[in-house]
Amino acid sequence: xxxxxxxxxxxxxxxxxxxxxxxxxxxxxxxxxxxxxxxxxxxxxxxxxxxxxxxxxxxxxxxxxxxxxxxxxxxxxxxxxxxxxxxxxxxxxxxxxxxxxxxxxxxxxxxxxxxxxxxxxxxxxxxxxxxxxxxxxxxxxxxxxxxxxxxxxxxxxxxxxxxxxxxxxxxxxxxxxxxxxxxxxxxxxxxxxxxxxxxxxxxxxxxxxxxxxxxxxxxxxxxxxxxxxxxxxxxxxxxxxxxxxxxxxxxxxxxxxxxxxxxxxxxxxxxxxxxxxxxxxxxxxxxxxxxxxxxxxxxxx
Numbered sequence: 493x494x495x496x497x498x499x500x501x502x503x504x505x506x507x508x509x510x511x512x513x514x515x516x517x518x519x520x521x522x523x524x525x526x527x528x529x530x531x532x533x534x535x536x537x538x539x540x541x542x543x544x545x546x547x548x549x550x551x552x553x554x555x556x557x558x559x560x561x562x563x564x565x566x567x568x569x570x571x572x573x574x575x576x577x578x579x580x581x582x583x584x585x586x587x588x589x590x591x592x593x594x595x596x597x598x599x600x601x602x603x604x605x606x607x608x609x610x611x612x613x614x615x616x617x618x619x620x621x622x623x624x625x626x627x628x629x630x631x632x633x634x635x636x637x638x639x640x641x642x643x644x645x646x647x648x649x650x651x652x653x654x655x656x657x658x659x660x661x662x663x664x665x666x667x668x669x670x671x672x673x674x675x676x677x678x679x680x681x682x683x684x685x686x687x688x689x690x691x692x693x694x695x696x697x698x699x700x701x702x703x704x705x706x707x708x709x710x711x712x713x714x715x716x717x718x719x720x721x722x723x724x725x726x727x728x729x730x731x732x733x734x735x736x737x738x739x740x741x742x743x744x745x746x747x748x749x750x751x752x753x754x755x756x757x758x759x760x761x762x763x764x765x766x767x768x769x770x771x772x773x774x775x776x777x778x779x780x781x782x783x784x785x786x787x788x789x790x791x792x793x
Contacts, residue, residue, distance in 0.1 A: 493527060493582070493583055493613070494524055494525065494526055494527070494532065494581065494582040494583070495524070495525050495526075495527075495529075495582055495583050495584075495585055495615070496522050496523070496524050496525075496579045496582040496583070496584050496585065497522060497523050497525070497585045497586070497617070497658045497659075497661050497662050497665065498520070498521075498522045498579075498584055498585065498586050498591060498658060499521050499522065499586065499587070499591060499654040499655070499657040499658040499661065500517050500519065500520055500521075500591045500594055500595070500654055501517070501518055501519040501521075501551070501555050501557065501652070501653065501654050502515040502516055502517045502518055502551075502594050503515075503516050503518050503541065503544055503547040503548060503551045504516075504544070504548060504551075505541065505543040505544025506543070506544065507543050507601070510601075514543060514597055514598075514601060515593075515594045515597060515598075516541055516542070516543045516544055516598065517539050517568060517571075517594055517595070517598050518538065518539050518541060518547060518551075518555075518557060518562060518565070519536075519537070519538050519539060519555070519557060519653065519654040520535065520536070520537045520539065520571055520575055520654055521534075521535065521536050521537075521653065521654025521655030521656070521657065521658050522534065522535040522536075522575070522578075522579065522654075522655070522658050523535075523655070523658050523659055523662055524578075524579070524582060525662065527671075529662070529665065529666050529669060531662075533578070534655060534659075535575060535578050535579070535655075536654065536655045537565070537566055537571045537574065537575065538557070538561060538562055538564070538565030538566070539562070539565050539566055539567070539568055539571045540562050540563060540564075540565035540566060540567055541562055542567060542568065542602070543601075546559050547559060547562065554652045555652045555653060556652075556653075557653075568598055568602045569602055569603060572598075572599070572603075572609070575610070576609055576610035579610050580610060583612075583613035583614065583615060583678060584610070584611055584613065584614050584615070584681075585614070585615040585616075585617050585661070585665070586614075586615075586616065586617065586618075586661075587617050587618045587635050587657070587661045588616065588618040588619075588632065589616055589618075589690060592608070592611075592614070592690055593690065593691070595608050595611075596608060596687070596690065596691065606687065607687070608681075611681045611682075612680075612681055612682050613678055613679065613680065613681060614678075614679045614681040614686070615674070615677050615678055615679070616677065616679075617661055617664070617665055618632060618633060618635075618638075619677065620665075620668070620673075620674065620677045621633065621638050621664055621665070621668055622638075623673075623677075624668035624673060625638070625641055625642075625668065635657065635660060635661060635664070638664050639660060639663070639664055642663075642664055642667040642668070643667075644660070644663050644664065644667070646660060649663075688757070689757045692756070692757040694754055694755065694756050694757075695754070695755050696732040696752070696753065696754055696755075697753035697754070697755055697760065698729055698732055698753075700727060700734065702753075704753070704755065704760045705753060705760070709751065709753070709762050710723075710727075710751065712738050712747075712749035712764065712766065714738075714740035714742065714743055714745070714747070715747070715766045716740065716743045716745065717740065717742050717743050719740055719741070719742040719743070721738035721739060721740045721747070721749070722738065722739050722740075722741065723736050723737070723738050723749075724737050724738065724739045724746070725737030725738075732752065733750055733751065733752035734750065734751050734752070735748055735749070735750045735751075735767070736748070736749055737749075737769070745769070746769040747766050747767065747768060747769050748766070748767040748768075748769060749764065749765075749766060749767075750764070750765045750766075750767055751763065751764045751765075
């Protein structure tokens with residue numbers, strides 16, 4: 493199977509027809525590779541805006557794409573058709589799902605259908621690299637962060653241009669790729685289920701009384717001995733995650749337990765982390781909530 497690593501640049505444009513902003517695609521860049529990750533070909537096209545006649549100063553500064561250059565670009569349907577023929581038969585890969593969501597939005601706006609005609613197999617390379625690097629971070633990993641962790645020099649890549657970013661994505665992919673580990677990340681993109689999953693908006697659950705949260709989700713075990721710790725402070729909500737003070741009787745030590753709940757298409761995702769208790773604090777009682785924190789009582793945990 494060939495793979496096509498796709499990257500897009502877009503401009504926020506206000507649509508009078510919709511009465512809201514859309515992410516109007518202004519550049520398509522991609523690299524096609526074979527099963528051994530050898531480069532077969534590249535694709536690059538500017539897309540002439542039809543909704544927003546001028547790109548914002550922020551996007552112009554970020555990409556160095558000018559309004560004059562875009563005047564000579566293809567209209568979206570032409571660009572989509574040419575790219576579809578070029579990418580035919582290959583699995584599409586992107587860094588994160590935002591490019592696919594932008595494609596769905598533009599196809600729906602310009603073509604009348606949210607289906608991406610050339611998309612049959614899909615891989616989220618951001619999720620794949622996070623898995624390969626065993627990233628436990630609650631935040632999604634940016635392309636530059638991944639490149640840094642993999643020891644890739646970004647100096648030779650044209651940043652914030654579609655082809656340049658697709659080539660940098662390829663370098664990250666080459667660093668972590670094994671056929672066996674990639675297989676579970678290849679999604680069938682021809683069914684309605686794929687689009688429902690893709691367009692589902694992940695939300696943070698910030699109510700400890702939500703029926704989605706189970707009592708065991710609020711349990712923390714000491715990272716020193718593995719013994720179940722006792723919560724001795726109230727839960728506090730800040731930045732969409734909960735934190736409370738815990739005490740391990742076996743180790744005679746205190747620590748903070750932090751937990752975050754995110755509702756995704758597949759269900760509730762629970763991420764826990766143990767934070768050290770600052771030295772020099774003698775009381776076992778939780779400190780008063782800081783400004784901006786919400787103190788919450790919970791029966792369980």
